[in-house]
Structures are given as C-alpha cells and as structure tokens.
Amino acid sequence: MSFVTGTTTAARTLLRTSSTIAAAQIHTGPSAAVTSACTAVSIRRIALTTTPGVRRSTVAAAAQVSGSRHTFSTSARHFQDQPNNKSEADNSGAGELATRELPLSPYGGRFGVPEQPMSTKSIAQAQANNGRRSPFSKAKEGVKNKVHDWTDEKKNLEKRKELLHDFQSGYFAEFSELSKTGSKLWKATSNMINADKALYMPNIIGTSLKTSEPVELVDLLRGKISLMAISGTRFGEEHTESYMTPFLKRWPMTVANNSKVQLVELNIQENPLKAGLVRMMVPFVKKTIPEERHENYMLHYKSIKHLKDPLSMQNSYLGYVFLVDSNCKIRWGAHGPATEAEVKTLLEIVQKLSERGGR
Structure with missing residues (x-):
C-alpha cells in the first residue's frame, strides 16, 4: 500500500x-x-x-x-x-598541453659545468707535485674544514634548502609531474653550441659493465666524439633508444672500438634499494646489452643531485642524451622521446664534428 x-x-x-x-x-x-x-x-x-x-x-x-x-x-x-560533453574538457586540456611553449634549458640552451673535468689520477698526480704531506696534517685539515662547515651560516642555509628540496621533490612528485608536463620539459637547440660557449661534462665515477671495475667518465670521453645516454628507468631507456638507434645505424659500435665516434651509456641508480637490485641483476644486464657496448656502459649507484641542475635533468624518470666533443664539452643535448627534427640535428652535428676532428 x-x-x-x-x-x-x-x-x-x-x-x-x-x-x-x-x-x-x-x-x-x-x-x-x-x-x-x-x-x-x-x-x-x-x-x-x-x-x-x-x-x-x-x-x-x-x-x-x-x-x-x-x-x-x-x-x-x-x-x-558540469559540461555537456566530457570530451570537451579533455580536448581543452590536451590543447593546452599541445600548445604549451617549451623553454630552453638552463644557461641559454647550454649544459654542463664551467670547470674542466679531471680524473682522480690527474688530481692525485697534481697533489703529489705540490709536495707530500703527512697523514696527521691531512686529518687536521679535514677536521678544520668540517668545523668550518658546521659554523658557517650560509652553508647551513644551503644544506637546509637542499634537504627541503629533496623532501618535496621525491619520486612520486616527479611521476605526477609527467602527467602535467608530458615527456618534454625543455626544447633542444636546433644547432650546435659553439665551442667557446659550451660547458664541460662533469666527471662521474662508476662501474664498468665489462670488467666490473671502477671507471671514470672523463677517461671514456676524452679524445672522442661521444653520444652520451643517461637513464635510470625503463621508461627513460626507451627515450634514449630513440636517439641511439639512428645514431648506431650511421656509426655502429665494434668490439675493438677504434672509431672516433662512439656511444657512452650511463645507468644511474640513486635509490639505495633499487641500486642493490640492479647490482644483483648485472649478469642479466650483460645479456640484454650487446657485447660491443659493454666497455662504454657505466653503472652509477650514488646520487647526482648536485649535477641535475647543470645538466637540466629535472626528472629522474626521463632519458637524456648529450653530444660531447673530444675536449669533454657538451655541444648539444635533448631528452624525452626523440622527434624527427632532433634526430636530424643530432646526426648533422656529429657529422660536422667528425669533419673538424672532434672540435
């Protein structure tokens, strides 16, 4: 009822x-x-x-x-x-992302550090030439520097700012950033950076995939034209492969790498837990990477946060490539999935550098 x-x-x-x-x-x-x-x-x-x-x-x-x-x-x-049609809102967001004007990388499209990189052997030799010091004097100087750092207000503020930045920009924050900005954070230059304005690729010490021994990046780069690919995730490896594939078709790698044009790969694992897993999976990595690329493949298990701003590597999930000349200067850089224009620019610059003898 x-x-x-x-x-x-x-x-x-x-x-x-x-x-x-x-x-x-x-x-x-x-x-x-x-x-x-x-x-x-x-x-x-x-x-x-x-x-x-x-x-x-x-x-x-x-x-x-x-x-x-x-x-x-x-x-x-x-x-x-609410909107009548859901696709209207989706299309408007996609249009804003498509029309978003990408900025240039820091330093007006340049990358790197102003100091010329030196290997640890060169630094040790330079210190030996300046005169040997006793272990007591070295320890005394180290304690003095630490006390100075603890009492220096400017350095404490910089350290506090760095810790706050690390807390706010974690892996989840970087991942959510990709949904807003996409896989391109800045645009690559359409031409080669002049040698007098180019900055240097910093030296990074890692582990060789071939020998499992420590190797320095400056020793691999000096005297050759190098396409350097940096990644730390599978998502980033797909980006770097889009640049490496056309590069290797023009300048293939060999086991006895006597060519002046080469590919150098750097696998960076900043997370301690993930770094431990990668250490255990090195034999599997050797099987997936062609043998002719083992010698120039480096694994780095420490943080490089002090180099991310100079190299414009704001997001750890993306893949980055840099073209380095024989003097370790970065002449061009790009990131994310390669576009047709970027691949064309890369191959043209490598050809010009090879004709000039790497400079």
Whole structure:
C-alpha cells in the first residue's frame, strides 16, 4: 500500500514539476537560471515526499524531462554544473598541453659545468707535485674544514634548502609531474653550441659493465666524439633508444672500438634499494646489452643531485642524451622521446664534428 501511495505521489509531483518547468521557460528574462532554480526546488520536494525505493527513478525522470545540464545529488541535496560533453574538457586540456611553449634549458640552451673535468689520477698526480704531506696534517685539515662547515651560516642555509628540496621533490612528485608536463620539459637547440660557449661534462665515477671495475667518465670521453645516454628507468631507456638507434645505424659500435665516434651509456641508480637490485641483476644486464657496448656502459649507484641542475635533468624518470666533443664539452643535448627534427640535428652535428676532428 505504501508503494502505491508513493508512486501516485511521485507521479503527481512529476506532473507539477513539468508544468513548473514549462511555465518557467515561457517566462521572460534569464530562462536558463529560472529553469534550473525551479527544477532544483521541484526535485528537492520529490526527494522529501517519496519513498526511498521510488526516489531515484523519480528524480532521474524529472531531470530527463527538464532537459537540464545539471547533475543532482539527493543525499547531499545540492547540484553542480558540469559540461555537456566530457570530451570537451579533455580536448581543452590536451590543447593546452599541445600548445604549451617549451623553454630552453638552463644557461641559454647550454649544459654542463664551467670547470674542466679531471680524473682522480690527474688530481692525485697534481697533489703529489705540490709536495707530500703527512697523514696527521691531512686529518687536521679535514677536521678544520668540517668545523668550518658546521659554523658557517650560509652553508647551513644551503644544506637546509637542499634537504627541503629533496623532501618535496621525491619520486612520486616527479611521476605526477609527467602527467602535467608530458615527456618534454625543455626544447633542444636546433644547432650546435659553439665551442667557446659550451660547458664541460662533469666527471662521474662508476662501474664498468665489462670488467666490473671502477671507471671514470672523463677517461671514456676524452679524445672522442661521444653520444652520451643517461637513464635510470625503463621508461627513460626507451627515450634514449630513440636517439641511439639512428645514431648506431650511421656509426655502429665494434668490439675493438677504434672509431672516433662512439656511444657512452650511463645507468644511474640513486635509490639505495633499487641500486642493490640492479647490482644483483648485472649478469642479466650483460645479456640484454650487446657485447660491443659493454666497455662504454657505466653503472652509477650514488646520487647526482648536485649535477641535475647543470645538466637540466629535472626528472629522474626521463632519458637524456648529450653530444660531447673530444675536449669533454657538451655541444648539444635533448631528452624525452626523440622527434624527427632532433634526430636530424643530432646526426648533422656529429657529422660536422667528425669533419673538424672532434672540435
């Protein structure tokens, strides 16, 4: 009996709702606002006078009769305006991302550090030439430098700022950034950076994939034209492969690498847990990487956060490539999936450098 009564009441209320909507649409003035207001009042009345079993169907029918663009919530008793077509909002967001103007990398499109890199052997030899010191004097100087760092207000503020930056920009923050900015954070230059304005690739000490012994990046780069590929994730490896594939077709690697043009790969694992897993998977990495690339493949298991800004490596998930000349200067750089224009620029610059003897 209650169901029949509720249904009858709902039907009567539905007829009153349609009549009210029709009268509101004939009324002069802002018809859309009046229609929405009348519809809301009527549907709230339906929600209060009908039984829960009939409420949902009655509200849906009233909304369908009104032809309104609004969605209603009977539990919260409120409504909010939403787009007619979901694809309109999606297309507008995609359009903003497509038309977003990418900036140049830091230093006006340049990369690297201003200091010329030196290997640890060269540094040790330079210190030996300056005169040998006793172990006591070295320890005394080390303690003195640490005390100076603890009492230096400027260095403490810089350390605090660095820790805050590490806390705010973790792996999850970098991953969420990709959904907003995509795989391109800055645009690559369309030509080669002049030698007098180019900066140096910093020296990084890693582990050789071939010998599992420590190797220094400067020793691999000096005297050759190198396409250096840096990645730390499978997502980034796909990016670097889009540059390496056309490069290796033109300048293939051999086991006895006597060519002046080479490929150097750097696998960076900053997370200690992930670094431990990669250490255990080195035999598997050797099987997946061609043998002719083992000698120039480096694994680095420490953080390089002090080099991310100079190299414009803001996101660890992306892959980065740098073209380094025979003097360890970075003449061009790119990141993310390669475009046709970037591949063309890369091959042209390598050809020019090879004709000039690497400079």
